[in-house]
Amino acid sequence: DAGVTQSPTHLIKTRGQHVTLRCSPISGHKSVSWYQQVLGQGPQFIFQYYEKEERGRGNFPDRFSARQFPNYSSELNVNALLLGDSALYLCASSAGIPEAFFGQGTRLTVV
Amino acid sequence: GQSLEQPSEVTAVEGAIVQINCTYQTSGFYGLSWYQQHDGGAPTFLSYNALDGLEETGRFSSFLSRSDSYGYLLLQELQMKDSASYFCAAPNRDDKIIFGKGTRLHILP
Numbered sequence: 001d002a003g004v005t006q007s008p009t010h011l012i013k014t015r016g017q018h019v020t021l022r023c024s025p026i027s028g029h030k031s032v033s034w035y036q037q038v039l040g041q042g043p044q045f046i047f048q049y050y051e052k053e054e055r056g057r058g059n060f061p062d063r064f065s066a067r068q069f070p071n072y073s074s075e076l077n078v079n080a081l082l083l084g085d086s087a088l089y090l091c092a093s094s095a096g097i098p099e100a101f102f103g104q105g106t107r108l109t110v111v
Numbered sequence: 112g113q114s115l116e117q118p119s120e121v122t123a124v125e126g127a128i129v130q131i132n133c134t135y136q137t138s139g140f141y142g143l144s145w146y147q148q149h150d151g152g153a154p155t156f157l158s159y160n161a162l163d164g165l166e167e168t169g170r171f172s173s174f175l176s177r178s179d180s181y182g183y184l185l186l187q188e189l190q191m192k193d194s195a196s197y198f199c200a201a202p203n204r205d206d207k208i209i210f211g212k213g214t215r216l217h218i219l220p
Binding site for chain 2: 004031033035040041042043044045048050055056058090092094096097098099100101102103104105
């Protein structure tokens with residue numbers, strides 16, 4: 001069975017640009033969450049979607065947005081990129097607490 | 112607010128036992144999870160304690176005391192492959208997980 005897949009794996013963007021990250025959850029999982037992980041820190045919650053509806057949002061600016069599609073895949077969009085947005089972006093899918101399954105992440109570098 | 116505190120680094124010897132502590136302050140606490148993350152890898156779920164007491168899964172055990180807002184992860188018979196970062200985490204009912212900053216485990220041969 002395929003785990004959570006994310007694309008792309010690595011990305012380099014320039015300040016001010018826009019980026020879209022993609023995530024496919026484990027088959028049968030309807031919940032998808034996004035996390036930002038800065039080097040040396042724990043993952044920080046950005047968004048959670050369930051059945052295409054946003055269920056939770058972390059303390060991130062409006063430049064961050066996301067959506068979930070009918071097949072439960074998800075996109076994370078970040079506008080007007082800042083240097084501080086450089087991080088590993090993790091997607092997790094779940095069939096319910098407590099276990100979340102994480103993808104390998106997208107390493108975003110903003111220059 | 113919600114926060115989980117854990118030591119930044121721990122060092123132990125191969126074959127030994129190590130304990131990684133976690134204290135938490137969260138509202139709507141459901142339980143305490145532990146995740147392992149190797150360099151360049153994804154966080155991987157290890158264990159979850161919803162109730163007080165010890166949960167054992169092979170070489171790994173996890174403990175929770177709700178009255179003390181405290182838990183720990185115990186790793187026995189340490190192997191070099193256990194070198195990784197370990198995160199305590201608190202999931203809530205909406206699958207939002209609050210993570211600690213992580214404990215880097217160094218294992219010496």
